Amino acid sequence: MANRCVYCKCDLDARKALSVCKSCGVKVWGLKMYEAIDSQMNDAKETGNLEQGNIA
Numbered sequence: 025m026a027n028r029c030v031y032c033k034c035d036l037d038a039r040k041a042l043s044v045c046k047s048c049g050v051k052v053w054g055l056k057m058y059e060a061i062d063s064q065m066n067d068a069k070e071t072g073n074l075e076q077g078n079i080a
């Protein structure tokens with residue numbers, strides 16, 4: 025299944041936990057916040073703790 029950005033619908037890396045591309049993420053959250061969210065999501069996926077719809 026293709027992983028697409030929820031904002032611009034561009035294709036994303038299928039391994040990426042966050043469904044927002046970098047350019048949209050930076051526009052929405054700013055670079056620092058985007059990077060923090062992106063790394064948190066990837067960490068959660070790696071450890072199996074990602075609960076869809078339960079992201080604080």
Ligand SMILES: [Zn+2]
Nearest residue numbers: 029032045048
């Ligand atoms: Zn995008």
